[in-house]
Amino acid sequence: MKKDARLKKRFNIRGIKDFLLSGSLGVTLISVFLGFMVGAIVLLIAGFNPVEGYFAILKGIFSKPKYMSYVVIYSTPLIITGLSVAFAMRTGLFNIGAEGQYIVGAMVAAMAGYYFHLPMVLHIIVCIFLAALAAAAWGGLAGFIKAKFGVHEVISTIMLNWTALYLSNWAVTLKSFGKQGTGKSFAIQETARIDLFGQWKITEAGIDFIRSHKVLGDILKSPVNLGILAAFLLAFLMWYTLNKTTLGYQLRAVGYNPNAAEYGGINVNRSIVTSMCIAGGLAGTAGALQIMGVSHRIAKLATMEGYGFDGIAVSLIGNNTGIGSVLAGFLFGSLKYGGSKIQDAIDAPTEVINIMVGTIILFVAMPKLIKLIFSFKKGK
Amino acid sequence: MDALALSRHPLWGWGYSDPTTLFGGVKCLETIDFFHKAVEMTDMVKKFGDFTANDKINLIVHKGEVHALLGENGAGKTTLMNVLYGLYKPTSGSVKINGNLLNIKDPNVAIKNGIGMVHQHFMLVEPFTVTQNIILGNETTKSMGIIDLKKAEKQVAELSKRYGLTVDPNALVQDLSVGSQQRVEILKALYRGAQILILDEPTAVLTPQEIQELAQIIQNLTREGKSIIIITHKLKEIKQMADFCTIIRRGKHIDTVEVAKVTEEDLASKMVGRDVIFKVAKEKQLRGDKALEIKNLVVQDARGLPVVNNLSLELHKGEILGIAGIDGNGQKELIEAVTGLRKVKSGTVSVQGKNITNLSPGKIINKHKISHIPEDRQKRGLIFEFDIAENLILETYFKPAFSKWFTLIKERIYSNAKDLIHKFDIRPEESEIPAKALSGGNQQKMIIAREVSNEPEILIAAQPTRGLDVGAIEYVHEALINQRNQGKAVLLVSFELDEVINVSDRIAVIFEGKIVGIVDAQDADEKQIGLMMAGGTE
Numbered sequence: 001m002k003k004d005a006r007l008k009k010r011f012n013i014r015g016i017k018d019f020l021l022s023g024s025l026g027v028t029l030i031s032v033f034l035g036f037m038v039g040a041i042v043l044l045i046a047g048f049n050p051v052e053g054y055f056a057i058l059k060g061i062f063s064k065p066k067y068m069s070y071v072v073i074y075s076t077p078l079i080i081t082g083l084s085v086a087f088a089m090r091t092g093l094f095n096i097g098a099e100g101q102y103i104v105g106a107m108v109a110a111m112a113g114y115y116f117h118l119p120m121v122l123h124i125i126v127c128i129f130l131a132a133l134a135a136a137a138w139g140g141l142a143g144f145i146k147a148k149f150g151v152h153e154v155i156s157t158i159m160l161n162w163t164a165l166y167l168s169n170w171a172v173t174l175k176s177f178g179k180q181g182t183g184k185s186f187a188i189q190e191t192a193r194i195d196l197f198g199q200w201k202i203t204e205a206g207i208d209f210i211r212s213h214k215v216l217g218d219i220l221k222s223p224v225n226l227g228i229l230a231a232f233l234l235a236f237l238m239w240y241t242l243n244k245t246t247l248g249y250q251l252r253a254v255g256y257n258p259n260a261a262e263y264g265g266i267n268v269n270r271s272i273v274t275s276m277c278i279a280g281g282l283a284g285t286a287g288a289l290q291i292m293g294v295s296h297r298i299a300k301l302a303t304m305e306g307y308g309f310d311g312i313a314v315s316l317i318g319n320n321t322g323i324g325s326v327l328a329g330f331l332f333g334s335l336k337y338g339g340s341k342i343q344d345a346i347d348a349p350t351e352v353i354n355i356m357v358g359t360i361i362l363f364v365a366m367p368k369l370i371k372l373i374f375s376f377k378k379g380k
Numbered sequence: 381m382d383a384l385a386l387s388r389h390p391l392w393g394w395g396y397s398d399p400t401t402l403f404g405g406v407k408c409l410e411t412i413d414f415f416h417k418a419v420e421m422t423d424m425v426k427k428f429g430d431f432t433a434n435d436k437i438n439l440i441v442h443k444g445e446v447h448a449l450l451g452e453n454g455a456g457k458t459t460l461m462n463v464l465y466g467l468y469k470p471t472s473g474s475v476k477i478n479g480n481l482l483n484i485k486d487p488n489v490a491i492k493n494g495i496g497m498v499h500q501h502f503m504l505v506e507p508f509t510v511t512q513n514i515i516l517g518n519e520t521t522k523s524m525g526i527i528d529l530k531k532a533e534k535q536v537a538e539l540s541k542r543y544g545l546t547v548d549p550n551a552l553v554q555d556l557s558v559g560s561q562q563r564v565e566i567l568k569a570l571y572r573g574a575q576i577l578i579l580d581e582p583t584a585v586l587t588p589q590e591i592q593e594l595a596q597i598i599q600n601l602t603r604e605g606k607s608i609i610i611i612t613h614k615l616k617e618i619k620q621m622a623d624f625c626t627i628i629r630r631g632k633h634i635d636t637v638e639v640a641k642v643t644e645e646d647l648a649s650k651m652v653g654r655d656v657i658f659k660v661a662k663e664k665q666l667r668g669d670k671a672l673e674i675k676n677l678v679v680q681d682a683r684g685l686p687v688v689n690n691l692s693l694e695l696h697k698g699e700i701l702g703i704a705g706i707d708g709n710g711q712k713e714l715i716e717a718v719t720g721l722r723k724v725k726s727g728t729v730s731v732q733g734k735n736i737t738n739l740s741p742g743k744i745i746n747k748h749k750i751s752h753i754p755e756d757r758q759k760r761g762l763i764f765e766f767d768i769a770e771n772l773i774l775e776t777y778f779k780p781a782f783s784k785w786f787t788l789i790k791e792r793i794y795s796n797a798k799d800l801i802h803k804f805d806i807r808p809e810e811s812e813i814p815a816k817a818l819s820g821g822n823q824q825k826m827i828i829a830r831e832v833s834n835e836p837e838i839l840i841a842a843q844p845t846r847g848l849d850v851g852a853i854e855y856v857h858e859a860l861i862n863q864r865n866q867g868k869a870v871l872l873v874s875f876e877l878d879e880v881i882n883v884s885d886r887i888a889v890i891f892e893g894k895i896v897g898i899v900d901a902q903d904a905d906e907k908q909i910g911l912m913m914a915g916g917t918e
Contacts, residue, residue, distance in 0.1 A: 246778045246786050253774065256765045262721060263752070263760040264774035265742030 097157025139280015
């Protein structure tokens with residue numbers, strides 16, 4: 001009761017409307033709502049029934065256990081790249097390079113998973129560790145360039161994204177690593193995979209199980225893997241590091257006010273490099289988990305897959321926090337997966353999903369506009 | 381105002397019963413036309429949410445009058461003037477300009493009605509010339525919208541001659557001194573036809589000589605029938621320049637007085653609400669050993685110019701060494717070099733015999749025990765988003781007192797904050813509110829609490845009272861003297877000559893990156909120091 005009163009006092013909450021307008025969570029919820037509204041308008045203009053459209057999306061997400069499982073699988077890398085961008089953002093850096101760090105992580109994990117022959121659990125740990133390390137170096141490089149030469153991380157990470165893409169494409173052409181003529185690498189060893197029951201699923205007992213158990217069997221039809229647990233763990237670690245440790249204190253101080261941090265004796269340049277290393281490591285882990293849990297190999301890419309770029313959106317919608325990134329990652333994952341169903345169901349273009357996400361971000365970035373809209377309605 | 385008898389003097393026209401001769405023979409009341417109210421603000425109320433910044437304030441300024449608005453920081457003076465200038469919409473109350481009721485909904489309306497405002501921070505385009513700045517937004521054009529610079533230059537030259545605002549219309553603003561830039565701002569307002577001129581803290585950045593010049597300019601302006609409103613908390617200048625003074629305390633109108641009839645002490649106690657001691661009380665004390673030695677120091681600015689140029693200085697234990705000088709003569713770079721925030725080009729800085737030149741700020745703070753109250757407390761001194769407790773451990777967060785195994789110990793951090801909040805009287809007494817929610821004075825108290833509790837051997841205070849009100853200034857001065865009395869060395873850098881003379885034991889004058897003279901504070905002569913500050917030789 002007392003705490004409740006204190007909370008009310010602190011946030012000056014008088015009603016639901018005040019609550020929605022007072023904090024960033026409220027603004028985000030309103031933004032999401034407005035995003036759906038704009039999406040509906042776009043559908044309407046394009047000549048589709050928005051109710052049907054949204055119903056198709058909802059059905060595409062919730063109607064089968066398999067679908068929900070897919071949503072989790074889709075969300076996992078988005079959550080982690082979201083964490084990567086959020087971590088950098090909290091320390092005052094804009095990590096557009098999550099994409100490239102993701103690619104480097106995926107490439108290294110695919111290589112370590114294919115070349116090494118190690119026992120089950122150890123192999124997984126080695127793969128993730130090496131992928132995170134390589135991606136941390138990739139991110140840290142951008143931090144180093146900023147600290148040493150003052151090149152803004154947005155510029156350097158964008159360039160490093162392309163460097164990473166072509167590096168990965170080159171790796172696929174290696175004779176020992178790439179399957180000639182397919183544009184794909186060899187699949188990683190069984191010991192490096194984190195799919196649940198991946199091997200057992202294709203045995204007879206597995207097939208029988210999937211046939212006879214309706215719910216579990218349906219879930220197992222999707223490439224269920226342990227990635228989501230790693231995402232939760234990383235979100236927690238990020239929160240803990242930022243808020244409870246001396247490192248987090250230091251990084252946040254640099255993020256909020258580098259001048260004051262420098263004045264207080266904090267080594268600002270080292271903090272920038274550290275922060276970019278951690279952000280890179282996170283994005284790299286996302287790439288590694290995707291390889292080890294879903295695709296098992298890398299492919300030659302004509303263009304970037306966008307996991308890292310989507311991470312920017314996730315981080316923005318999630319207000320640059322750990323828990324926010326998890327929730328926003330799930331939102332984004334469901335829209336991405338469920339939205340793909342809209343084409344089959346009512347023949348509407350899936351691009352409407354991108355419009356919705358874009359609108360949400362637009363509104364999240366303009367909390368003042370939302371406040372303005374609502375105060376006009378009040379007639380102030 | 382009723383207490384004063386209005387009469388017509390045979391020589392000076394309408395005025396109060398005893399036209400008084402003020403500082404330097406400047407006679408003020410003669411220019412006032414008491415039948416013409418240039419500004420009449422009645423029962424002005426301005427609320428920000430639940431906070432009442434102005435609570436029924438009345439202000440009358442006559443034609444040709446210099447009216448000072450006096451109050452502590454946050455008393456509501458600037459708010460009132462922003463209402464007059466159309467930057468804020470008043471909650472209630474009426475504004476009459478030259479007897480006409482007006483709704484000043486934005487600055488354009490204000491400008492149209494002859495109100496001009498010179499802000500504390502100048503709003504000039506530095507790479508533009510004086511003329512280009514003055515006509516900005518109100519350009520004189522030939523046909524087809526081509527700027528007629530020749531004509532504009534002539535107009536500016538005429539204006540500047542008429543009011544004694546000497547400034548070269550073709551000079552680039554970036555090459556001008558702060559005093560000249562201020563003149564450009566005033567010219568800009570006059571160019572737009574200002575009859576009523578609001579000056580927000582006009583003397584904050586001026587040298588004593590420039591302040592004299594400003595007083596002369598103000599006199600010229602009133603002679604031409606302009607009305608001037610000066611926002612200030614400097615009593616000396618009110619005595620020197622103003623005819624009347626309205627005192628505001630916590631948003632309320634306290635009094636309006638005729639300046640000649642009150643003393644500075646009267647004004648101060650009305651402003652603060654209690655008696656104020658001006659002279660800083662400090663015992664005589666013999667200075668101890670050398671604490672800080674700076675030898676032939678050269679520091680460059682971003683453009684590679686030597687802003688600290690072969691400077692040598694010694695600071696002893698148990699003394700306050702004040703550095704007097706005009707802003708921009710290398711004070712900032714000197715301090716940054718000593719505290720490790722800026723690289724030293726050549727020369728040495730040593731603390732108790734140990735060379736600390738170009739060490740990292742962290743080493744200098746923690747190993748060599750130099751604490752620093754920064755000049756710009758919002759940029760350097762604190763982190764807005766951090767709460768008080770977090771700000772208080774900015775330099776010590778990694779020490780065993782506050783962390784173990786790289787994890788912060790929350791209880792200790794917050795109990796430390798509680799202690800310091802109590803000891804240093806930081807308000808509000810809550811360790812969990814962000815620093816940005818504190819008033820300037822309390823932010824400064826927080827910084828002092830942090831720096832002093834770090835138990836420094838040397839305390840460097842840069843502009844420690846800038847923007848603070850009388851009460852907080854007293855507090856800061858006491859804190860500095862306390863350090864000195866405990867045998868610590870204190871280096872005080874201030875652009876306020878009065879402060880330097882009042883607080884220091886010795887005064888070093890800095891000019892163009894060099895110490896041009898050191899005098900004992902006891903036999904300091906303000907005029908002589910002022911001359912040295914401006915580069916005069918003596």
